[in-house]
Amino acid sequence: MSTTAQNYEQLSYGSKASQWRGRHRAIIGDAVATRKLTAQEAGTTCLFDRAAGVVYTLPAPVAGMTFTFLTTVDATSNAYQVSTNSAAVFLLGAVEIGTIATASGASFAADGTAIVGLSSVSGETGWLTGSKFVVVALNSTQWAIHGFLIGSGTITTPFI
Amino acid sequence: MASTVHQDYEQLSYGGKASQWRGQHAQIIAEGATNSTGRQLTAKEAGSLVLFDVTTTLKYILPTPVIGMTFSFFTSVSVVASDTHKLYCTTGSFLKGAVTVGTIATASAAGVAANGSTHLGMSSNGSTTGGLIGSFFTVTAISTTQWAIEGFLIGSGSVATPFVTS
Secondary structure, three states, X not given: OOOOOOOOOOOOOOOOOEEEOOEOOOEEOOOOOEEEOOHHHOOOEEEEOOOOOEEEEXXXXXXXXXXXXXXXXXXXXXXXXXXXXXXXXXXXEEEEEEEOOXXXXXXXXXEOOOOOEEEEOOHHHOOEEEEEEXXXXXXXXXXXXXXXXXXXOOOOOOEO | OOOOOOOOOEEEOOOOOOEOOOOOEOOEEEOOOOXXXXXXXXXHHOOOEEEEOOOOOEEEEOOOOOOOXXXXXXXXXXXXXXXXXXXXXXXXXXXXXXXXXXXXXXXXXXXXXXXOOOOOEEEEOOEOOEOOOOOEEEEEEOOOOEEEEEEEEEEOOOOOOOEEOO
């Protein structure tokens, strides 16, 4: 892989630098069971805000595309899940899962070749409020993932 | 940093309401090759996601810090034990803050601090000091001599500080 210069609309580097002031993120918080994200929605913060679970599907990855996910409601059934758009698109990276007020943090890896989603289906897999992770498309088949999930009990991998 | 610094930059300005950046795509810097002397990052590349994307030694060098300048780093390929993934400041500038280093499937995470006065870089060895796939951290210039750092590194074994003084 090599650095790719992309011809996008941008806050370009002119004579000095650039700033983004008065910053307000776009929030996707529809509290629905399933939601397909679009390329135009890149840069948004997507909420896990429905106790009965939310499943987001990412768009086809284009290098640099970014989404942030934040849990604002503890789940109690089903899953807080993010899936890639295809069985041939994968997550690469790791997330940490920790439990409240207990020295318990451990990391879990996504290998970039078989992992097609993150699915928190229990306290053990991190479906509690405060969990946050970010995905950034690295290329047309991989999303980098990093973040921290809040769980309970004997924590285990959320990757599927 | 003694006070808020207002900078006269090109910007998504704060008009009557606020601003949003939709359809956001980060610039990705992927060196993709061994570089032990160091890939110099530039001010124009601030805001990029920079990849540690080889198993061998790869070193990045930050530009001279200007307040607000930001870079993020992600390890997409784990470094092998005999080599290192490195980030260094330019002479006279330092890292300040902390990162957590954790290991896969083991309750082991520990925070390690950069003091802002002697820690001029960090070096991950693929085990105790991070450098495995999924390691992520961000640096933001908070003065002309200091970069704030925060993030999470993935390692193995008995985790140790990646921060270096030379």
